[in-house]
Amino acid sequence: MVYDIAIKDVELTEPGDGTLFNIGINGSTIGYVGTDPVEGKTVLDGRDHLAVPGWVNAHTHVAMTLFRSYADDMALMDWLQNRIWPLEARLDGRAVYWGSLLGIGEMIRTGTTCFADMYFFMEETAKAAADSGIRAVLSRGLTGSSPEDGAARLEENTQLYKTWNGAQNGRITVMFGPHAPYTCSPDYLKTVIARARELGAEIHMHLAETAGEVADCLKQYGKSPIALMEELGMFEGGTLAAHCVHVDEADQDILARHGVRVAHNPQSNLKLASGIAPVASMLKKGITVGLGTDGASSNNNLDMLEEVRLAAMLAKTQSGDPKAVPASQALAMGTWMGAKAVGLKDTGKLEVGQKADIVLYNMDSPAWYPRHDRTSLLVYAASSADVDTVLVDGNILLRKGELTTIDLEKVTAEVGQCLKEMTASAE
Numbered sequence: 001m002v003y004d005i006a007i008k009d010v011e012l013t014e015p016g017d018g019t020l021f022n023i024g025i026n027g028s029t030i031g032y033v034g035t036d037p038v039e040g041k042t043v044l045d046g047r048d049h050l051a052v053p054g055w056v057n058a059h060t061h062v063a064m065t066l067f068r069s070y071a072d073d074m075a076l077m078d079w080l081q082n083r084i085w086p087l088e089a090r091l092d093g094r095a096v097y098w099g100s101l102l103g104i105g106e107m108i109r110t111g112t113t114c115f116a117d118m119y120f121f122m123e124e125t126a127k128a129a130a131d132s133g134i135r136a137v138l139s140r141g142l143t144g145s146s147p148e149d150g151a152a153r154l155e156e157n158t159q160l161y162k163t164w165n166g167a168q169n170g171r172i173t174v175m176f177g178p179h180a181p182y183t184c185s186p187d188y189l190k191t192v193i194a195r196a197r198e199l200g201a202e203i204h205m206h207l208a209e210t211a212g213e214v215a216d217c218l219k220q221y222g223k224s225p226i227a228l229m230e231e232l233g234m235f236e237g238g239t240l241a242a243h244c245v246h247v248d249e250a251d252q253d254i255l256a257r258h259g260v261r262v263a264h265n266p267q268s269n270l271k272l273a274s275g276i277a278p279v280a281s282m283l284k285k286g287i288t289v290g291l292g293t294d295g296a297s298s299n300n301n302l303d304m305l306e307e308v309r310l311a312a313m314l315a316k317t318q319s320g321d322p323k324a325v326p327a328s329q330a331l332a333m334g335t336w337m338g339a340k341a342v343g344l345k346d347t348g349k350l351e352v353g354q355k356a357d358i359v360l361y362n363m364d365s366p367a368w369y370p371r372h373d374r375t376s377l378l379v380y381a382a383s384s385a386d387v388d389t390v391l392v393d394g395n396i397l398l399r400k401g402e403l404t405t406i407d408l409e410k411v412t413a414e415v416g417q418c419l420k421e422m423t424a425s426a427e
C-alpha cells in the first residue's frame with residue numbers, strides 16, 4: 001500500500017544497533033514500523049537519522065516566553081509576587097497569542113510535539129496551538145483571589161473545555177488548572193473539582209513545589225498539599241501534579257494509590273532553588289513521571305532534551321547511585337510517560353496505532369560518533385540543534401530545521417511590539 005508519508009531507512013533506539021527501518025504513516029497515525037519496504041505519497045529520506053517519539057513537555061506556561069530574561073536569580077515567591085504577577089496584570093490576548101507562538105516555535109525546533117499548559121487568555125494559546133499544528137493539553141490557571149474573580153476564571157476554563165476539548169482532530173484537549181494550594185482556598189478547590197467532575201475533565205495543578213509551600217500548608221490546614229488534595233477528593237479524577245519536589249514517603253504513597261501523574265521540572269526547580277524531586281523513589285513506587293520545562297522565565301528555555309538529560313543526572317547525584325534513572329528511563333519520561341502524564345493514550349511511542357508524533361535527529365555531527373548505543377547518544381550527547389524533522393498528527397511541522405507553519409520573523413517582531421506596549425503602559 002501507499003502511505004501518506006513514508007520515512008525510509010531510519011534508525012531507531014530499539015534495537016539501537018543501526019538496523020534501518022521504514023515507517024508508514026496514514027493520516028494522523030503510524031500504520032507501519034518495520035524492515036519491509038514502504039511507499040509513500042511523500043517520502044522522507046531517513047538515512048543517518050534517528051527517529052524517536054516527540055518530546056512531551058508535561059508542564060509549561062508557554063506564553064511566558066514573553067518574560068524570558070526579564071527577572072532572574074530570585075526565589076519563587078519573590079519572583080512571582082514582585083516581578084511576574086505585576087507584569088502579568090498588563091497582559092492581553094494579543095501578547096499571549098504571539099508569546100505562545102514563539103514558545104511553540106521554540107518547542108517544535110527542539111523536538112517537542114506536545115505540551116501541557118496552564119495560563120490565562122488561553123483561547124489565544126489554543127489558537128496558536130491550532131495554527132501551528134502542535135499537540136496541546138490546555139488549562140486556564142485558576143486563582144481564587146476573590147469569589148467573583150475565582151468564579152469568572154472557572155467559567156473561562158469551562159468555556160475553554162467546551163470549545164477546545166477534542167478540537168483539531170483531537171490534537172487539543174483541556175484540563176482544569178487550579179494554580180496552587182497558596183492561591184486557591186479549599187472551598188474554591190471544591191468548586192473547581194466539582195466542575196471538572198461534572199464535565200469529566202482532569203486537573204493540572206502546581207503541588208509541593210517548595211519547602212515553604214508545604215510548611216505553610218501544614219500550618220494552615222494540618223496537612224501536606226498532597227494530603228489536602230486527597231482529602232478534597234481531587235485525586236478521584238485524573239490529576240497532573242506539577243513539581244512534587246517536597247513529597248515525603250506518605251505523600252508519594254498517596255500519589256501512587258490514586259494514580260496521580262507527576263510533571264517533574266528539574267531545571268526550573270534548580271533555578272528557583274526549590275529543590276530536587278525524589279524522582280527515582282516515585283518511579284519505584286510506580287508513579288508516572290513526565291518531564292516539563294515550566295515557563296521560559298524560570299528555565300529559561302523550552303528545550304526538553306535539557307530536561308531529559310538533567311532528570312537522569314540529578315537522580316544519580318541525589319541518590320548517590322549512578323544506576324538511578326538510566327538513559328532509557330529518562331527517554332521514557334520525556335516521551336510515553338509524559339504522554340500518559342498529560343492524559344493521552346495513543347501518543348509517545350513509535351508503534352503501529354500510535355499518533356504520528358515523530359522527531360528525526362540528524363546524526364551527522366561529531367557527538368553522534370561512535371554509535372555503541374543510540375539511546376545513550378540521544379540522552380547524554382546529542383544537541384537540539386540536531387533536530388531535523390518534526391511530525392505531529394501526521395503533519396510535517398519542521399523540515400530540515402525549518403518551521404513549516406510558523407513565520408518566526410513575524411512572531412519575534414509581534415512579540416517585540418507587544419512588550420513595548422506592555423512596558424510603556426507600565427510607565
Ligand SMILES: N[C@@H](CCSC[C@H]1O[C@@H](n2cnc3c(=O)[nH]cnc32)[C@H](O)[C@@H]1O)C(=O)O
Binds near residue numbers: 179180268295
Ligand atoms: N492569576 C492569573 C492566572 C494564573 S495562570 C498560572 C500562573 O502560574 C505562574 N507560574 C509560573 N511558573 C510557576 C511556578 O513554578 N510555580 C507557581 N506558579 C508559577 C504564572 O506566572 C501564572 O501567573 C489570572 O490573573 O487569572
Ligand SMILES: [Zn+2]
Binds near residue numbers: 059061206242295
Ligand atoms: Zn509552573
